[in-house]
Every structure is written in structure tokens, then in C-alpha cells.
Amino acid sequence: MEIVEGKDRLKDKPIDPNDRLVGKTRALLLRLCKSLYTSGKVVILDSGFCVLKAIIVLRQKGVFASALIKKRKYW
Numbered sequence: 001m002e003i004v005e006g007k008d009r010l011k012d013k014p015i016d017p018n019d020r021l022v023g024k025t026r027a028l029l030l031r032l033c034k035s036l037y038t039s040g041k042v043v044i045l046d047s048g049f050c051v052l053k054a055i056i057v058l059r060q061k062g063v064f065a066s067a068l069i070k071k072r073k074y075w
Contacts, residue, residue, distance in 0.1 A: 026051050026054040037061045037062055037063060039062060040064070044065075045067035046067075055067065
């Protein structure tokens with residue numbers, strides 16, 4: 001489990017370099033799935049984690065992903 005910080009994050013706390021390089025959502029998803037690498041398991045994602053680049057990286061690391069995709073009309 002990992003705590004995600006919102007807008008009230010402390011200003012003087014250093015930012016994780018991975019968050020800057022790949023984006024916060026993608027970095028969080030990859031960190032949470034790290035223990036599943038090369039397992040061939042399927043991760044079910046909510047529409048908030050449906051980031052195509054992250055899903056591609058997961059596949060390259062041996063993890064499959066299934067995500068809910070909403071039509072833009074409902075955003």
C-alpha cells in the first residue's frame with residue numbers, strides 16, 4: 001500500500017525523480033506493480049490509471065493489464 005499525496009503536499013519535501021520523468025500516475029502504477037514483474041498476472045485498472053504508456057511498460061515487464069475506458073463524452 002502506498003499513500004498518495006494531494007494538493008496539501010509539503011512544499012519543502014523533495015519530489016521523486018521518477019514522477020518528473022514519467023508522470024505521477026504512471027510512476028505510481030509501476031511502483032505498485034513492481035512485485036508482479038515477470039509473473040504473467042493480470043492487473044485490473046480503474047479508468048484513472050488507464051495510461052497507455054504505463055500499460056505498455058507493464059507488458060514489457062511481463063504483467064498484463066485490463067482497464068476500463070470511458071467515452072470522452074462522460075468525462
